[in-house]
Amino acid sequence: MKRTNVPKGVFTLQIIQDNVLCTYYLNHKELKKVFTSEEHPFQIRRYSRNEVVFEEGEDIDGFYIQVSGRTKITTSVITGKAxxxxxxxxxxxxxxxELVQKVPIQSHVTAVEDTDFIFIDQTYIYNELMKDIAFLQQLLAHATYKLQTCTTASRINLLASVETRFASYLCTVRNGVSFGKEIQTANSMEIASLIGTTTRHLNRIMEKLVFDKVIEKNKKEIIVIEWTKIEELSGGLRYE
Structure with missing residues (x-):
């Protein structure tokens, strides 16, 4: 294994040349059907907890496949907040x-924990993989999934009350669907951001539900006592 450390702000980006580890990651069932050959000019990029992976507005240098860890995706709004x-x-x-539309990076990505990516240089993407049917099919599947979940979340956040949104959020996370796992957090500030409201407004909703003995809340988790009531408040809406 060859490890190269590249200075990057207060962090040091770790570029790892390890064919065994790279092959292990590429053997994931979702990638195995795309990258059939064991010889690819790929590298592993490792990011530490709280390290920035993408900076919104910058130019992208290639294609990234997250193969371990957890990252947080945010975007800036007109108020300057994320x-x-x-x-x-x-x-x-x-x-x-960014690579298909040839635009700057659209979102800010931060590693929540130590995270590995398979990095593919954009030249190889354009010259080789953009001609590969299997790769393009996976690219389309991931892009349309993101479009579907973002569209659904936007529709709920625009049309439903905050109480309904919060109940829908709890039901989505409970169901264990893919997007439910992607929005699961016990941090009220993060939940508020995900459902398109302020932390203060969400706290008022939660205080009411605690008072009505529908949920319990401590510093680390939200416990639902009356799922029937939460289901009723959600109106059948789900972030999925």
Missing amino acids: LLLRFCSAISFMGDI
């Missing part, structure tokens, strides 16, 4: 919109 979109884990594609 809006939380989702969390990502393996297997997630990043850089698809």
Whole structure:
């Protein structure tokens, strides 16, 4: 294994040349059908907890496949604050919109914990993989999944009350669907961002539900006591 450390702000980006580890990651069932050959000019990029992976507005240097760890995806809004979109884990594609549309990076990505990516240089993407049917099919599947979940979340956040949104959020996380796992957090500030409201407003909703003995809340988790009531409040809406 060859490890190269590249200075990057207060962090040092770790570039790892390890064919055994790379092959292990590529043997994931979702990637195995795309990358059939064992010889690829790929590298592993490892990011430490709280390290920035992508900076919104910068140029992208290649295609990233998240193969371990957990990352947080945010975007800036007109007020200058960051809006939380989702969390990502393996297997997630990043850089698809930027490389296909040839635009600057659209979202800010930060490692929540130590995270590995398979990095593919954009030259190889354009010269080789953009001609590969299997790769393009996976690219399309990931891009349309992101479009579907973002569209659904936007529709709920625009049309439903905050109480309904919060109940829908709890039901989605409970169901264990893919997007439910991507938005799961016990941090009220992050939940508020995900459902498109303020932390203060969400806290008022939660205080009411605690008072009505529908949920319990401590510093680390939200416990639902009356799922029937939460289901009723959700109106059948789900972030999925």
